[in-house]
Amino acid sequence: MENKLFNVKNLSLWYGENKALNDINMEIEANKITAFIGPSGCGKSTFLRVLNRMNDLIDGVKIEGAVDFNGKDIFNDVDIMNLRQEIGMVFQKANPFPMSIYDNVAYGPRLFKKYKKAEMNDIVERALRQASLWDEIKDRLTTNGLALSGGQQQRLCLARTLATNPQVILMDEPTSALDPISTSRIEELMIDLKKDYSIVIVTHNMQQASRISDTTSFFMIDQSRCGFLVETGDTKDIFFKPRDKRTEDYISGKFG
């Protein structure tokens, strides 16, 4: 029980009139990599965005059910800004801010506290080292974040998230726009980061899920285009002896 990070109970979500997620129950454990897989449009990204309440930014989203984070209801008991600081997010498309590399990384911490210059330098260096970007860009911290390559930009976004010292990192298909080499670097990073952070990743790449994740959840979509959770289990079990027929079909490539 003590390792339980998220506890999702009977979660349903509507975009206006359309139901997008139906009755999801799930537990996510700390210091593990949890992968969400499933066909396109099955709501796995939407569900990911529920976890740090990013869906609040979209007009007309209605949520029912409860999500507990460290035992606290994220919809009622937690300040949304602190929640997002605790639960960082890396997006599908690398989206550095149009400012220097240093300012990109310092952006998050500066929102919450006024740091001294030396402290801030330490935070930036630590975050960039964790994202294994430090050695590549330590001489040009003042250049624009947009001047980096695609893989570097994604690692910069990761460093930016790490700088706020979160407990959880949510990753929404972080490598889908990257080449294989950049992808493998990010994957190595995730495995390194597992020691200190919990990671939840949405991926379309089944090999990626099987390579890096400890736990896998399989989502599917029903006739009314509403997503639901099929099963959650150890990655090995899901990929090699799935309990559900639909999981087996998806993994063996019969649909998807």
Add this chain to the structure above:
Amino acid sequence: MDRKRSNQIALISIRIFSAVSIAILIVILGYLLFRGLRYSNRKEIKVIPIASINNEFNVYANKSAKLDYLDWFTLQSMAMGRVRTLRTISKVNEKFHLYIDPRVSDQFYSYLATDKLDKFIIKDSTAINYKEDKGGMIVLPITESAPSGYRSIKIYDNVVVVNKEVTQLLNNKKIGAVTLTQIEELKNNKIDNWNSLNGPSLKPDFIANASESELANNPGSISIVKAKEYSMMKNVETLDVVNIESGWNISLDYLLSNSEESGSFGGIFSIIVNTLIMIFLVILISTPIGLGAAVYLSQYAKKGRITTIIRSGIDLLAGVPSIIFGLFGMLVFVQLFGWSFSLISGSLTLSLMILPTIIRTSEESINSVDKNMISASRGLGATKIETIFKIVLPAAKNGIVTGIILAVGRALGETAALVFTIGSSTDIASKLTSSSRVLAQHIYLTIIEGQSIDHAFSAALVLIILELIINTTAKKLMNKGKKNGK
């Protein structure tokens, strides 16, 4: 028709149209530049514009009097004390003073064929500060050199005289002014008939140094005589001569001196200063309001009927003719608020006029900011307002600045919205509620009030250069911004 051929025709027509439009632009810009820099006026004068040599005295005028030449008749009225200011003679508004050296006073007045006026003859030359007298004119013996700050003036005193029949009105036609070339041709008997110059059907007959009786008795006769001789003749007529006066229209002096008498004289310094103050005020008023509205509309306003109505209202206002903003400004700022015709009334009217443009362009560039960036900022725990100030507005900066500059460019060239609101004083505005005028409106007023077309053109040149400076600075700022992280 095969495709190759139609491609060729399309390409040729595109080239022709682009060449035509570029040519039109170059012609317009070139003409404005030329007219702004140089003036060239056709004037009809009573004498031949060729300086004659005088071996008794020289006439000098203060350099600030801007006199190049004088015709004998003007010089005569000056010497007779009939000229008090130089405003009708040169382009300056200065009091006129004549100083005649006693050694040449007899010769001078005999040359002008009038009686001596003692008040102009210098008694004690040390008592007069010639240099300070901007409208001063000195007559000195030929042996003396020009006083400092003075320059020599050419005197034109040759008159074209003709028999009276030549200038008669015939069939609603009358001979006009002649050019120097035509005078040369008449001299060499190359013109067969006066009717080729719009005159009667008579043969021109040039008589050198003709007497009055020779001219009076000889229909079609023409001669060139000294003005002094002409002033004794009665039964003859003169022909006016075309003189093209040209010179620099714009000078440092013009840029740095204040306007006098509604722009007829003086420079445009005060008007440039007023224009800059007005632009500053307009930016100060319209930017925060417009930006606030743009942020609200793009980030906060819920999609619905009211927002749609507001948006179409803004679009409508952006297309409303400026004169209507002028009317509104007059009724509200000038009359209702009682600020009268003043800098603040005009600036507020212009701010209102450009507000829709600023709102729309800012909103567009805010909307074009990458939504992912906004999500990233919110995902790091930033509030909406923090995201707007730290991410959205900096990222949309270029578009916003461009919009503001375009709008300010429109305000800079605006006249109609200002005629009812800003007033027309040519002084530098000392307070917000003082009447003032700005460059575009100055051009309009100088033409409308018939003050000076040359001054209108030089003001136009200054206005164009001002717009150019604003545009290039903006572009430079934007490029600099791009290098330092967009």
